[in-house]
Amino acid sequence: MALPEEELLRIDDMATLERVVKGCTRCRLRAGCRGVVFGDGNPRARVMLIGEGPGADEDRLGRPFVGRAGQLLDRILAACGFERQRHVYIANIVKCRPPGNRTPTPDERAACLPNLRAQMRLVNPVIVVLLGSTALQALIDPAARITRARGRWIEKDGVWYMPTYHPAALLRNPSLKREAWHDFKLVIDKYRELVDPDHYSPHHPPTAMREAAPAAEAASRAEPGTGAMPAPGQGLAGTPEPGAGPGGL
Ligand code: URA
Secondary structure, three states: OOOOHHHHOOOOOHHHHHHHHHOOOOOHHHHHOOOOOOOEEOOOOOEEEEEOOOOHHHHHHOOOOOOHHHHHHHHHHHHHOOOOOOOEEEEEOOOOOOHHHOOOOHHHHHHHHHHHHHHHHHHOOOEEEEEOHHHHHHHOOOOOOHHHHOOOOEEEOOEEEEEEOOHHHHHHOHHHHHHHHHHHHHHHHHHHHHOOOOOOOOOOOOHHHHHHOHHHHHHHHHOOOOOOOOOOOOOOOOOOOOOOOOOOO
16 A cells, blocks of 8 residues: 555654555565665764665665665765764665666656655755765756766755765776765765764864864875875775775775
């Protein structure tokens, strides 16, 4: 059973919305997956991250971004100083795994959008990170290209959207990590501007601190992984990764 969008938008707590969305049969995807992957994180977070749809691991475990792409996303969040259960709320454009991890079709995205809109209304984020072209196209512009749109803020109805590459794209092409880290640094800056001026990121100190302590920063660069800004190519786990960006992604 699927409620009409007006009724979904009247639900005013996340637990009830989750129960209702778990009974959704708006499209054919529900018949081919184990279960609905609703969302994860803090429903009161000011930052929301939106991916494409669950993969095999997410379908099995019932939580978004828990496979390899999710592990990379967790490392990116840690570099930003964001904890999954505290600073962000994570959801997908479609909540049921498309067979064989194919990209969800436009009608599947459209069918699931009321569920996401209801979730976004409850979280009421000020910053939304769009992970990949499916999220960008479903929420901003069906003709948009992630390669062109990434790294630039889109303000819509008082919400700041940052399109960036999907973590799965970063796994396929590690040379994109440099641009992705650039985009996440903009997210950290915006978070400091709009939410918490004192927000701590281990890899992106506030501008004032970077300007006040250039010598300390230079020293931290010289000793990879120990300072505020790890050296280019240094992975977050301390293992150099091919093509890793300056954030150590
Ligand atoms: N990719 C996504 O877009 N979402 C997930 O939850 C996992 C992988």
